[in-house]
Amino acid sequence: MANDLDRAVSRTISDKPSRRLAGKDLLGIQKIDVSEIELILDTAESFKEISNREIKKVPTLRGKTVINLFYEPSTRTRTSFEIAAKRLSADAINISTSASSVTKGETLIDTAKNLEAMNPDCIVIRHSSSGAPHLLARVMHVPVINAGDGAHEHPTQALLDLFTVREKKGKLAGLKIAIVGDILHSRVARSNIHGFIKMGAEVHLAGPRTMMPAGIERMGIHWHASLLELIPDADVIMMLRIQLERQGGGFFPTLREYSRLFGLNLEVLKAAKPDVLIMHPGPMNRGVEISPEVADGPYSVILDQVTNGVAVRMALLYLLVGGEREADRSSL
Amino acid sequence: MNLLFKNGRLVDPASGTDERMDLLVEEGKITAMGRGIPESRSGKGSSPKEPSFPFLLRGGVIDCTGKVLVPGCIDMHCHLREPGFEYKETIESGSSAAAAGGYTSLACMANTYPVNDNRAVTEYILRKAREKGCTRVFPIGAVTKELKGESLAEIGELKDAGVVALSDDGRPLMNSGLLRRAMEYARGFGLTIISHCEELHLANQGVMNEGFMSTLLGLRGIPSAAEEVMVLRDIALAELTGASLHVAHVSTAGSLRAIREAKARGIKVSAETAPHYFSLTDEAVEGYDPNTKMNPPLRTAKDVTAIIAGLKDGTLDAIATDHAPQTAIEKDVEFDQAAFGIIGLETALPLTLRLVHEGHLTLMEAVEKLTLQPARILGLDLGRLKVGMDADLTLIDLERPKTIEVSQFKSKSRNSPFQGWKVKGVAVLTVVAGRVVYHDPGIF
Numbered sequence: 001m002a003n004d005l006d007r008a009v010s011r012t013i014s015d016k017p018s019r020r021l022a023g024k025d026l027l028g029i030q031k032i033d034v035s036e037i038e039l040i041l042d043t044a045e046s047f048k049e050i051s052n053r054e055i056k057k058v059p060t061l062r063g064k065t066v067i068n069l070f071y072e073p074s075t076r077t078r079t080s081f082e083i084a085a086k087r088l089s090a091d092a093i094n095i096s097t098s099a100s101s102v103t104k105g106e107t108l109i110d111t112a113k114n115l116e117a118m119n120p121d122c123i124v125i126r127h128s129s130s131g132a133p134h135l136l137a138r139v140m141h142v143p144v145i146n147a148g149d150g151a152h153e154h155p156t157q158a159l160l161d162l163f164t165v166r167e168k169k170g171k172l173a174g175l176k177i178a179i180v181g182d183i184l185h186s187r188v189a190r191s192n193i194h195g196f197i198k199m200g201a202e203v204h205l206a207g208p209r210t211m212m213p214a215g216i217e218r219m220g221i222h223w224h225a226s227l228l229e230l231i232p233d234a235d236v237i238m239m240l241r242i243q244l245e246r247q248g249g250g251f252f253p254t255l256r257e258y259s260r261l262f263g264l265n266l267e268v269l270k271a272a273k274p275d276v277l278i279m280h281p282g283p284m285n286r287g288v289e290i291s292p293e294v295a296d297g298p299y300s301v302i303l304d305q306v307t308n309g310v311a312v313r314m315a316l317l318y319l320l321v322g323g324e325r326e327a328d329r330s331s332l
Numbered sequence: 333m334n335l336l337f338k339n340g341r342l343v344d345p346a347s348g349t350d351e352r353m354d355l356l357v358e359e360g361k362i363t364a365m366g367r368g369i370p371e372s373r374s375g376k377g378s379s380p381k382e383p384s385f386p387f388l389l390r391g392g393v394i395d396c397t398g399k400v401l402v403p404g405c406i407d408m409h410c411h412l413r414e415p416g417f418e419y420k421e422t423i424e425s426g427s428s429a430a431a432a433g434g435y436t437s438l439a440c441m442a443n444t445y446p447v448n449d450n451r452a453v454t455e456y457i458l459r460k461a462r463e464k465g466c467t468r469v470f471p472i473g474a475v476t477k478e479l480k481g482e483s484l485a486e487i488g489e490l491k492d493a494g495v496v497a498l499s500d501d502g503r504p505l506m507n508s509g510l511l512r513r514a515m516e517y518a519r520g521f522g523l524t525i526i527s528h529c530e531e532l533h534l535a536n537q538g539v540m541n542e543g544f545m546s547t548l549l550g551l552r553g554i555p556s557a558a559e560e561v562m563v564l565r566d567i568a569l570a571e572l573t574g575a576s577l578h579v580a581h582v583s584t585a586g587s588l589r590a591i592r593e594a595k596a597r598g599i600k601v602s603a604e605t606a607p608h609y610f611s612l613t614d615e616a617v618e619g620y621d622p623n624t625k626m627n628p629p630l631r632t633a634k635d636v637t638a639i640i641a642g643l644k645d646g647t648l649d650a651i652a653t654d655h656a657p658q659t660a661i662e663k664d665v666e667f668d669q670a671a672f673g674i675i676g677l678e679t680a681l682p683l684t685l686r687l688v689h690e691g692h693l694t695l696m697e698a699v700e701k702l703t704l705q706p707a708r709i710l711g712l713d714l715g716r717l718k719v720g721m722d723a724d725l726t727l728i729d730l731e732r733p734k735t736i737e738v739s740q741f742k743s744k745s746r747n748s749p750f751q752g753w754k755v756k757g758v759a760v761l762t763v764v765a766g767r768v769v770y771h772d773p774g775i776f
Contacts (some may be wrong), residue, residue: 030548109664130550131620133385151549187550195511214553215544 014239015060016323025137025144028153029194039283041163043315048110050087051310056271060133061090064121064321068094072125077147081124084313112136122321143320151185157281158191165236165303168277171198178230181240181289182211188281189240192305193219203228207262227262231271238279239264255288277301333392334358336374340396346716355401357723360766365719365755384448390430402699403715404724406437408706410653415456416445417689421657421744426465429743431466431770432676436724437465439710440499442474449474450483454493462568463544466769470496479503484514492523496710499526504562506532524576529562539668541614541629556612560586567594567601574599578709581654583609583628585638595630602709604650607683610639620661622670623749640692647709653680672757678741679750685757727761734758
């Protein structure tokens with residue numbers, strides 16, 4: 001059975017993608033177009049099944065090296081990228097700040113140049129500075145994937161969210177997406193706003209006005225002062241992590257008040273549509289922005305998001321790394 | 333050597349002169365202006381210090397046909413980094429950059445190391461300028477000791493040592509009570525306080541203008557209000573104390589409204605902006621180039637329009653560079669980690685002339701903001717073309733095209749967002765006290 005599937009997949013997945021993304025890198029959702037998003041989601045769909053096999057591996061990227069360069073702690077995203085690379089038979093190398101020369105004061109550019117000298121095929125970077133992946137992409141010839149930069153973007157999170165919603169709802173256009181919480185500091189929110197609006201959905205935001213960044217309306221969103229206001233019409237409710245240290249920053253008085261006004265619990269959820277989807281990019285503060293009953297309840301697709309993350313990242317690695325690189329071809 | 337500038341278009345804002353005539357320089361001073369000065373009067377009195385430029389071999393006659401001769405440009409706000417940060421810039425390299433950009437005088441800010449808050453540092457800067465500098469250098473003293481905003485620097489001693497104004501530039505003076513005392517005290521010495529207007533709590537460690545662009549880029553924003561509340565505060569304190577206030581690097585429409593209103597009420601306030609604030613908007617930050625990071629930050633198109641209007645109506649008296657050299661160590665890093673500041677001495681004149689070419693300012697207005705006004709604000713007897721004055725001159729070719737190329741800069745640093753810009757109108761000859769300190773090798 002597994003052999004049949006393997007053959008079936010290797011018929012549909014060649015080592016070289018028939019279509020590619022327009023750019024060398026994936027730095028954000030803002031800069032890619034609808035057809036590219038669709039390409040990634042469709043490709044992810046064909047990859048998803050690999051993770052359910054007994055032998056969860058295809059040879060598509062054998063001989064390729066993917067470096068996960070993580071300057072910020074991460075469990076989900078780093079593991080997801082590592083698994084995605086390995087299921088495609090690529091070698092995945094993980095570098096985190098504590099284990100690299102970063103602690104010795106090497107600049108990002110120097111680190112990038114040194115890594116490039118070892119001839120990797122792709123760099124996945126997570127960094128607390130917005131724009132750090134752009135800096136890397138500028139000095140490196142290999143594809144750079146943004147795994148989250150500061151408060152700028154987290155494009156693979158948005159892609160897996162789009163994938164999850166499309167999978168559950170069968171479409172994206174026309175849906176009402178509610179994103180709740182700290183938009184100001186959230187790269188997940190920015191990427192999802194770009195992504196859902198591009199795909200024809202409506203994006204509604206709720207949260208304290210202190211956590212709505214300047215000019216956010218110009219991104220095409222609708223802001224609501226109250227969570228209750230957007231619950232009844234929402235097809236999807238995405239709760240954002242509230243960083244506990246924000247309490248001292250003057251953004252809201254207390255976590256108690258935040259939770260009372262913007263926390264999602266069963267009581268609030270009563271007003272929701274019967275087929276509403278509850279999402280959270282993680283990590284969750286259970287009992288603050290989302291109650292445990294909601295997080296683990298029937299509407300929650302929070303763990304589906306994690307599962308789909310692997311498929312989406314496999315798709316992306318395949319589309320950016322699969323086949324020969326431009327540089328390889330030009331050197332022939 | 334005596335120099336005769338033949339057939340140039342002389343533009344002198346002080347006298348309102350804008351006509352074709354000759355100008356004679358003898359022994360470092362302007363000795364005659366008018367039509368048909370005989371060539372026999374040039375070429376005498378060579379000085380051993382002077383290199384022999386080809387045009388000087390032709391007897392000191394400089395054919396200025398089609399070019400504009402103006403008083404030497406004065407930059408009232410730059411950072412020469414010496415002492416302390418000589419790897420970024422020195423008085424020698426900074427003044428060479430200035431000369432190449434058409435500047436003959438520089439006023440340098442006090443945020444050196446050690447800070448220019450005492451006689452020793454002021455005298456060091458003046459001595460270095462005499463020994464190594466090719467332009468005039470006027471030190472600006474600190475308002476507070478070590479720019480800490482805690483206690484007044486010895487302003488009397490600084491004045492005596494030769495500072496021309498006072499500023500804690502780079503650090504806003506957050507303590508309003510102390511600024512009030514500083515203004516009162518400085519007034520007694522006839523010194524203007526140059527204010528870096530930034531309310532630090534509002535700026536909140538921001539790295540670019542707060543607005544739609546900062547939201548898209550996920551960068552921490554500095555709202556316009558961070559500048560404006562301090563402009564308003566400083567105006568109120570200038571009114572209270574009767575001191576003269578100069579607002580540095582104005583970047584927002586709201587600051588302009590406040591300054592315009594204060595001037596109308598007769599408060600002693602003057603203001604400058606820098607070329608980047610009328611040449612770029614915060615959209616330039618897209619791409620995260622740290623050379624678009626400065627403080628105050630690049631603002632919006634509305635602010636740029638207001639700045640240009642403020643230059644036109646005189647609310648903004650002067651154009652200064654805020655030349656702030658930084659090296660790769662400070663700039664080739666993540667945007668939010670990068671140092672603030674860009675260099676400007678070698679780009680300010682062509683960027684200002686863009687406003688002339690685009691019809692926003694007359695040539696006279698532009699020249700005034702680069703020469704006469706900075707001289708007036710700093711109390712310098714410079715910035716005019718007049719018989720008997722020191723011959724500080726800038727010869728401009730208004731039509732000469734140039735592609736800005738940072739690798740050609742005389743500055744030690746390269747942090748300019750204008751790399752690759754195509755501009756028109758550059759300084760082709762710069763003269764300080766009758767001595768040629770820069771000439772465009774493509775012309776002479």
